[in-house]
Amino acid sequence: QVQLVESGGGSVQAGGSLRLSCVASGYGSGYDSGSYFMAWFRQFPGKEREWVASIASGSTSYADSVKGRFTISRDSAKNTLYLQMNSLKPEDTAMYYCAARLWYRSEYNYWGQGTQVTVSS
Numbered sequence: 833q834v835q836l837v838e839s840g841g842g843s844v845q846a847g848g849s850l851r852l853s854c855v856a857s858g859y860g861s862g863y864d865s866g867s868y869f870m871a872w873f874r875q876f877p878g879k880e881r882e883w884v885a886s887i888a889s890g891s892t893s894y895a896d897s898v899k900g901r902f903t904i905s906r907d908s909a910k911n912t913l914y915l916q917m918n919s920l921k922p923e924d925t926a927m928y929y930c931a932a933r934l935w936y937r938s939e940y941n942y943w944g945q946g947t948q949v950t951v952s953s
Contacts, residue, residue: 834858834868834942836930841947848920848951854913854930854944865908869933871940872904872915874926874949881929885915888935898924920951 840852852872859865871886885894885904892904903916913930928949931940 833860834932836932836942836944838928838930838944838947841928841949843950843952844920846920846922846951846953849916849918850920850949852915852917852928852930852947852949854915856911856913856930856932859911860934863934865906865911867934869935869940870904870906870913871931872913873929873931873940874924875929875946876926884928887913917949920949922951922953925949925951 834856835858836854836856838852838854840850842850844850869888872884873881874884875881883895884898885902887904887906901919905914926949927946929946930944932942933940
């Protein structure tokens, strides 16, 4: 099955930037990177995970909380998903997860291990 590995998290001051990366491998037989919708989620301590951004077929979507500050992109040749995070705020502090699903599925069912982002004031 698909394996996702995130990296790029860390600690930054408010207003700073980070770029998260997610390397995908193990695509199923008959599929390539274009067969998958990719997304970033985040989870705050003690709360449910929430959707941050997604990308598929050249189309991107963002949660209102990050719109204008975060940019999701992918490099299909490298099987890598990115999340460029600018103007970070303390409330962005969370564990960030990369997720994937085949285009015809309704839910994301492949998840990375997560990478911690901490923003201090």
